[in-house]
Amino acid sequence: MANYRLILEYDGTAYNGFQIQSNGITIQELLETALARIAREPVRVIAAGRTDAGVHALNQVANFHSKLSVPVERIPIAVNSLLPRDIRVKSCQIVADDFHARFAAVAKTYLYRIRQGAIESAFERHYCWWIKRPLDRSLMRKAGKLLEGPHDFAAFAASGSSVKSTVRTLISYGQIDTDNGIDLRFTADGFLYRMVRNLVGTLVEVGLGKRDAAEIPAIIASKNRNCAGVTAPASGLFLEQVWYEQARMDSDHA
């Protein structure tokens, strides 16, 4: 038995999220089915981030325990040949037995892409939030900076999620102007259910002048989902990076 770590890229448009659900096709089930064909036994995959329906991943990290006869360097090609083209294994490595893609992650970075312009692009429709009205980017940046730090983010958690604590540390908020839009980046030690999309919805309301940037501390303090902004669409969201302790990433290749 070895512990394999995968880096995955996927276009989430066609899927009902990463995690296996009773309804809809998920990335996890397609991946487990492909791996089981290679392993000739059931395989259970653990992913760092359980991305929601329509959410994409540029570098999702996952691990699974199995005994594969395929050499590790050929696993990406073998698995990809059994997966639809919108899910790709970018790399595979054997890692320490106790590596757990979710529990070992110290932080994750999500990218949210906003695009602007009078006419929506025919090509970007699944990969951004298209907003026609101009956004005040400096007000958004100001509001985003007020989100940084350890906070109880309950106001930004989708109702129905049950977690022990709603305190998370937003390590950094980054905002970069692109050709015809804005890229927003959120790095945190963890995220509540729909937290990034609720943060983005709130920042966009600031950018549209519907809210004051200075309201952010009061929204956080309210711990009330109704005080924050709308939920941004899934299409703009990408799991971009998962952070681990370097020692663990490089750890003994079994």
Add this chain to the structure above:
Amino acid sequence: MANYRLILEYDGTAYNGFQIQSNGITIQELLETALARIAREPVRVIAAGRTDAGVHALNQVANFHSKLSVPVERIPIAVNSLLPRDIRVKSCQIVADDFHARFAAVAKTYLYRIRQGAIESAFERHYCWWIKRPLDRSLMRKAGKLLEGPHDFAAFAASGSSVKSTVRTLISYGQIDTDNGIDLRFTADGFLYRMVRNLVGTLVEVGLGKRDAAEIPAIIASKNRNCAGVTAPASGLFLEQVWYEQARMDSDHA
């Protein structure tokens, strides 16, 4: 009656090309159906380039004669509300009565996107030709330059096409290195059926070392489709620009 000129962008992935066919959904039929609903009468659309199944457009030009009650500046929004999101009208203008999107075009530019790397991107699958093996870009550039000029391009025309003359002038071949690939641009006074994809297939064979760049003149001289390379996939091809005489483009807004 006025003559309307549209600039269109579309993701061709889901369609059986621009022109109405007996089988499969085409961009022309969706556009004509949308326009007919606004005009309350049948509308016939003429496009500059009849892009093939799976081929995209960044700036397709089309025109139609009709009498619309919607003000011209609001036509894009009105038509887009009746079109699927992968077809967008970017602009609409009233032009001279005799403007004909196809016959008045003096040249067209097609972009062909090649992407390289060991693992195909989950996001680019419909928008490029993914080639794993490295391409010699300088040999491709050399071969491409030999294609420029007026030539009988019969060797690059799909069999089954019936045109009076197979002589076309390739005004320019351009090749730009991108992040993880190459953008090839072909500007010509006209293109034969599948000509760009056959040119690209031939240039890629040069880039892979399967053919010599110096063979190009002999391939042209053969006028034999079997002497040229494979047909590149539709997914990489974009109609990027249609060129008209400036006077005509600016002509009296009826």
